[in-house]
Amino acid sequence: MRLLVFTIGLCIVIVSFLPYSISDISGYTSSLFLQNEETMGLRRKIISQDVIDFSATIEKNQTGETPILFITGEGNNGKTFFELSYLLFPRTIYWISPSPKGPISWWNEVPLRNHDIDQFVRRYSIQTIVTEGAMDETLKPIATFSFQRGNLYQYSTL
Amino acid sequence: MNELIIGTILLGVVVTCSVAIGLLVWIQLRQTSIPHPVFGVISYFLIGSLVLSWISFIMRILSIPVIWLFACVLIAGVYLLTFIRKRTMKLLKHLKPGREIVVVGLCLFVLYVLLSLKTTMVSDGLFWWAFKAKLLYQQQYPLTRYFSEPSYLWSHQDYPMYFPTIQYWMYTLYGRLSEPITFNIIPWYLTLTGLWIFGFVRRYHGFFASMVCLVIFLFIPKIQEISVLHYADVIVGLFYVVAVTTYFLFLENPAHKSYAYISFLIGSGLFWIKKEGVILFALYLFLSFIFAGKGISRKTVGLWGLIIALPNIFWYCFLQKIGAKGVDFGVIFHSDRIWEILAYVRRLVKYAPYWGYFWLLFGIVLVVTARRLREKPYAYVTLAVCLPMAVYPLLFLFSSWEPYTEHMRTSLDRLWMQMIPVACVVLFYAVSDASKKHS
Numbered sequence: 001m002r003l004l005v006f007t008i009g010l011c012i013v014i015v016s017f018l019p020y021s022i023s024d025i026s027g028y029t030s031s032l033f034l035q036n037e038e039t040m041g042l043r044r045k046i047i048s049q050d051v052i053d054f055s056a057t058i059e060k061n062q063t064g065e066t067p068i069l070f071i072t073g074e075g076n077n078g079k080t081f082f083e084l085s086y087l088l089f090p091r092t093i094y095w096i097s098p099s100p101k102g103p104i105s106w107w108n109e110v111p112l113r114n115h116d117i118d119q120f121v122r123r124y125s126i127q128t129i130v131t132e133g134a135m136d137e138t139l140k141p142i143a144t145f146s147f148q149r150g151n152l153y154q155y156s157t158l
Numbered sequence: 159m160n161e162l163i164i165g166t167i168l169l170g171v172v173v174t175c176s177v178a179i180g181l182l183v184w185i186q187l188r189q190t191s192i193p194h195p196v197f198g199v200i201s202y203f204l205i206g207s208l209v210l211s212w213i214s215f216i217m218r219i220l221s222i223p224v225i226w227l228f229a230c231v232l233i234a235g236v237y238l239l240t241f242i243r244k245r246t247m248k249l250l251k252h253l254k255p256g257r258e259i260v261v262v263g264l265c266l267f268v269l270y271v272l273l274s275l276k277t278t279m280v281s282d283g284l285f286w287w288a289f290k291a292k293l294l295y296q297q298q299y300p301l302t303r304y305f306s307e308p309s310y311l312w313s314h315q316d317y318p319m320y321f322p323t324i325q326y327w328m329y330t331l332y333g334r335l336s337e338p339i340t341f342n343i344i345p346w347y348l349t350l351t352g353l354w355i356f357g358f359v360r361r362y363h364g365f366f367a368s369m370v371c372l373v374i375f376l377f378i379p380k381i382q383e384i385s386v387l388h389y390a391d392v393i394v395g396l397f398y399v400v401a402v403t404t405y406f407l408f409l410e411n412p413a414h415k416s417y418a419y420i421s422f423l424i425g426s427g428l429f430w431i432k433k434e435g436v437i438l439f440a441l442y443l444f445l446s447f448i449f450a451g452k453g454i455s456r457k458t459v460g461l462w463g464l465i466i467a468l469p470n471i472f473w474y475c476f477l478q479k480i481g482a483k484g485v486d487f488g489v490i491f492h493s494d495r496i497w498e499i500l501a502y503v504r505r506l507v508k509y510a511p512y513w514g515y516f517w518l519l520f521g522i523v524l525v526v527t528a529r530r531l532r533e534k535p536y537a538y539v540t541l542a543v544c545l546p547m548a549v550y551p552l553l554f555l556f557s558s559w560e561p562y563t564e565h566m567r568t569s570l571d572r573l574w575m576q577m578i579p580v581a582c583v584v585l586f587y588a589v590s591d592a593s594k595k596h597s
Contacts, residue, residue: 010374010519047284082285082312089292090299092309102560104485106312 047083054145054152055087058128061154067092067124071112071131074099078106080152084130094124129155162274165339168328169346172210173203175231180206182234187419196259196357197404200350201420204400208427211323212469218294219301224330258365262356262372266349269376273345276386279337283388286314288337291325295335305482315482318473320431321390344392348385351396351579352376358403358583362590375582378513380575391572393431398438399579401425402542405446409535412453419462421446426466429473433484434573436470437553441545443467449538486565488558495562499551502566506574517547517574520581527588536587543581547574 058068070081070093078095085093096110096117110116120126131153145152180202210231214224279288290313293304305315325340332339352372360368375381384391401424408417425442428435443463450459477484507514524540531537550573551566559565 078312079281082281085312086285086289086292089289090296092307094309104559 047087050145051080051083051152052087054154055084057145058084058088058130058154061156062091062128065091066127067094069093069117069121069124069126069129070095071117071129072097072107073112073133080132081106092124093130094120094126096120127156131155161336161338162271162342164332165274165328165342168331168339169342171228171331172207172324172327173346175228176204176206176210177202178206178231178235179209180204182206183209183423196353200354200400201404201424203350204397204427205420205423207324208320208423208430210327211320211430214323214326215294215319218297218326221297221300223297224327228327228331258360259353259357262353262369266352269352270342270345270349273348273385274342277341277345278387279341280387280389282390284337285312286317287321287388287390288325288340289313290317290319290322291329291340292335294319294322294326295329302480305477305480308483311483311485314433314485316477316484317433318430318435320427321393341388344385344388344390347393347396348376348381351392351399354396354399354403355579355582359586362587367586371582371586375579378516378575378578380513380571381578384572384575389572390432391576394428394435394438394576395579397424397427397431397435398442398542398576399583401428401442402539402580403583405449406535406539408453409449409538415453418446418454418459422462422466426469429470433486434550434553437549438546438576439467439470441549442542445538445541445545449534486558487553487556490556492555492557492562495555498563499554499566502563502570503551506571516578516581520585523585523588530588536584539580539584539587543577543584546577550574 062068068084068088068091070084072081072095074097081093081095095107096112097107098112099105099107099109101107101109108120110120117129121129133151133153144154177199183205184202210227214227217224217227293299293301304310321343324343328340328343329335352375355375356368356372359371363371381392401421404417404424405421408414408421411417425439425446428439428442443459443466447456447459447463450456507517520543524544527536531540551570554562554566554570557565
């Protein structure tokens with residue numbers, strides 16, 4: 001009796017799972033045999049090559065390990081911030097945004113006025129500013145990058 | 159492929175060092191009775207890797223290069239082979255693998271290779287774990303500065319360091335930072351979990367049934383998912399199944415106290431792998447205490463509990479002193495969330511693509527075999543699955559996320575997966591005839 005119940009239960013579990021498992025396994029094998037090593041390497045990276053290139057440019061343009069200011073508008077998801085923070089470590093990246101701050105928001109809530117940004121820059125001796133959109137028409141970025149999620153601009157405070 | 163080969167070689171060095179340290183700890187505890195060969199090697203690896211992880215973390219705080227640690231391990235190896243050669247040989251004599259284990263081991267090795275090639279990183283893998291490994295690797299950066307820096311709150315400063323320290327050793331041995339060489343870590347732990355499950359179920363069933371159990375475990379979609387996305391839940395799952403099943407073996411045969419000691423040592427690692435592991439650790443200790451009696455008194459379990467909780471206390475004191483903050487859970491109790499949490503749990507159990515029915519099956523088997531709950535070991539393992547499963551959803555009553563449902567959606571099913579290895583062995587043990595044990 002015990003074995004019968006167990007077998008029936010097992011069958012239910014396996015049948016409920018079959019469609020998912022087959023599609024997953026077929027995707028799994030095709031990913032193994034149809035892709036060459038180069039594309040595989042890229043697929044295995046969570047950070048897009050554009051952001052890697054952009055962070056390399058920031059490193060090249062910046063002296064020492066001074067902090068970096070990252071500015072975004074409202075409605076941000078933080079992925080670029082995480083990516084840059086990982087790639088540019090040990091440089092600290094401060095993130096400011098005018099969006100209201102929640103308990104697990106990683107940005108500092110700062111209105112994007114010149115005076116407030118200037119204060120932030122002075123407080124942390126920031127040399128480099130990275131923004132998701134162009135700052136001011138009078139300011140010229142030292143590097144610009146376009147990628148899937150939008151544009152990134154690098155400014156120098158020196 | 160090159161990364162996999164390099165990663166495998168480096169992991170091999172790390173595993174060898176860990177097994178050597180684990181063996182040394184075991185001998186120092188004057189324990190000679192070792193379990194099944196597979197059980198033995200995996201236990202030594204887990205104990206040794208925990209010890210190495212703690213030492214390397216403390217060395218990093220003191221800014222001592224971890225390469226010295228590997229030098230010390232080599233010395234320890236020489237010590238093992240010379241001063242206590244007889245005892246070591248006596249232990250190693252038992253480590254002759256059987257034919258079946260070789261077959262299963264080969265199958266799992268293929269799985270290890272395939273999973274390592276498939277492994278990719280999600281945010282948890284890169285921004286929480288690999289980031290900490292990078293932090294450990296950057297020797298010039300003071301570790302205490304990181305923990306006290308509010309601008310690193312996003313990286314979850316209170317997440318424990320077991321997984322990053324393994325990545326850190328591999329980077330150190332490799333000589334440079336390269337994330338892809340660490341992609342084999344999680345598949346390796348999954349392989350060990352599979353081996354452990356097979357070894358345990360084989361005690362009560364034939365080869366075929368044990369293989370069926372192993373296949374079921376490996377086919378669970380969520381297990382496949384968390385094994386290739388660089389989540390640490392697989393590691394917690396292994397530590398938990400080893401800690402629980404070795405204590406189960408002790409309860410089955412109270413004369414073998416060594417099983418209980420192995421269990422305590424490995425159980426001590428639960429909180430050092432994932433933050434939520436502290437709950438699992440507390441529940442594990444509680445259950446071990448309640449079920450103690452024959453062979454080991456509750457007083458002894460309490461004493462061991464205190465000893466193995468010491469690193470935990472040290473870790474939290476360290477975080478407290480340095481000013482690191484946790485962000486996922488707060489102290490405010492939101493009782494109004496309970497109905498939504500229960501509704502989500504119901505949805506999760508009914509969710510076919512993730513094999514939610516597995517838990518239904520588990521429930522049915524428990525009801526059918528309810529009479530066996532009078533057996534102490536069976537009651538113990540059953541509670542070891544049910545108790546954390548009941549407690550984990552309640553954690554979200556304290557979640558700081560807004561909306562907290564997002565927190566629950568991204569983590570509850572993963573937390574439950576930590577219990578899957580134990581649940582698999584309970585399922586197969588439940589339908590076995592406990593009086594017929596295979597050697």
